[in-house]
Amino acid sequence: xxxxxxVRYAAALREGGSLPGLMEGDDLGTWVVKFRGAxxxxxxxxxxxxxxxxxxxxxxxxxxxVVVDVDPxxxxxxxxxxxxxxxxxxxxxxxxxxxxPGSITYDPLAFTVAPExxxxxxxxxxxxxxxxxxxxxxxxxxxxxxxxxxxxxxxLYPHHDWASADGSVARTLPGVADHVLLPAAAARPDAFAxxxxxxxxxxEAALLTAVLDRxxxxxxxxxxxxxxxxxxxxxxxxxxxRDAVITALGSADEVRQTGQAGQTRQAGQAGQAGRTGxxxxxxxxxxxxxxxxxxxxxTRPRGRGDA
Ligand SMILES: Nc1ncnc2c1ncn2[C@@H]1O[C@H](COP(=O)(O)OP(=O)(O)O)[C@@H](O)[C@H]1O
Ligand SMILES: [Mg+2]
Numbered sequence: 104x105x106x107x108x109x110v111r112y113a114a115a116l117r118e119g120g121s122l123p124g125l126m127e128g129d130d131l132g133t134w135v136v137k138f139r140g141a142x143x144x145x146x147x148x149x150x151x152x153x154x155x156x157x158x159x160x161x162x163x164x165x166x167x168x169v170v171v172d173v174d175p176x177x178x179x180x181x182x183x184x185x186x187x188x189x190x191x192x193x194x195x196x197x198x199x200x201x202x203x204p205g206s207i208t209y210d211p212l213a214f215t216v217a218p219e220x221x222x223x224x225x226x227x228x229x230x231x232x233x234x235x236x237x238x239x240x241x242x243x244x245x246x247x248x249x250x251x252x253x254x255x256x257x258x259l260y261p262h263h264d265w266a267s268a269d270g271s272v273a274r275t276l277p278g279v280a281d282h283v284l285l286p287a288a289a290a291r292p293d294a295f296a297x298x299x300x301x302x303x304x305x306x307e308a309a310l311l312t313a314v315l316d317r318x319x320x321x322x323x324x325x326x327x328x329x330x331x332x333x334x335x336x337x338x339x340x341x342x343x344x345r346d347a348v349i350t351a352l353g354s355a356d357e358v359r360q361t362g363q364a365g366q367t368r369q370a371g372q373a374g375q376a377g378r379t380g381x382x383x384x385x386x387x388x389x390x391x392x393x394x395x396x397x398x399x400x401x402t403r404p405r406g407r408g409d410a
Contacts, residue, residue: 104317120143121138125202134169140191140193156317158252165252167201214250219291222295228282232260276347285352
């Protein structure tokens with residue numbers, strides 16, 4: 104991974120639970136920095152790199168990820184004691200995500216995601232047990248006319264206890280019914296089955312080894328092969344977690360078609376699915392559909408340093 108040296112602590116990003124900071128780099132870039140000394144620990148940074156780079160390798164849009172070298176003295180003029188403590192606990196290598204200026208949090212009512220893209224994100228999250236993409240907390244940004252994936256720190260959560268990790272190779276994604284892209288993916292149920300075949304064929308040992316190679320060695324508590332082995336075992340055992348997603352897609356599609364929903368949230372999702380679903384898209388020209396640049400390989404908005 105590219106290494107950047109932080110030259111200034113600019114602001115705290117208070118929405119997030121992990122207190123990421125906005126820092127200026129010596130490359131003149133602005134980086135969202137996830138600190139090694141934050142409560143989530145180093146494992147969260149490993150998950151950010153592994154899942155972020157895996158997503159990128161699978162063609163999903165993720166801002167550039169770098170290592171940001173932090174000198175704790177950068178915090179000495181920071182009035183907030185919590186920030187000072189965080190920087191003090193985070194000397195050295197931290198994780199940086201390219202800051203997307205002016206981006207907004209994905210809102211299903213305001214932005215249409217193509218079912219194919221929704222299905223691929225859903226598949227990635229189910230594979231990596233990313234429990235942090237709910238309608239409450241989407242961790243998806245809209246920027247440059249497209250969707251961007253952020254915040255994978257909560258994924259791969261079995262890696263916090265490797266001793267019991269083998270018991271999780273077939274585990275279904277907790278809270279899949281609340282996944283923010285479920286209604287968008289449900290608009291075309293066959294898209295998920297296609298994503299499953301396409302993506303499972305790509306997640307092989309060589310690709311995973313290359314992804315793990317990007318993680319700074321001193322962040323890893325176990326040899327990188329342990330991650331490769333666990334992810335390969337999940338691909339192998341995917342019938343279980345895949346079918347759980349397909350069941351959830353079926354329920355979401357039913358809500359969408361019948362408009363029947365007991366809860367306010369489901370009613371909201373039904374409305375959203377109506378907009379993002381087949382009915383909402385038939386009258387739209389192909390080129391107007393958000394996210395289509397991904398599928399067609401057309402021009403996509405490029406982030407700075409986007410390789
Ligand atoms: N690359 C980015 N560009 C712009 N804003 C970002 C970026 N990454 C994070 N943010 C903003 O910061 C918030 C917190 O970041 P996130 O990675 O979700 O951290 P947390 O683990 O604390 O939830 C996000 O919800 C988003 O609003
Ligand atoms: Mg977040």
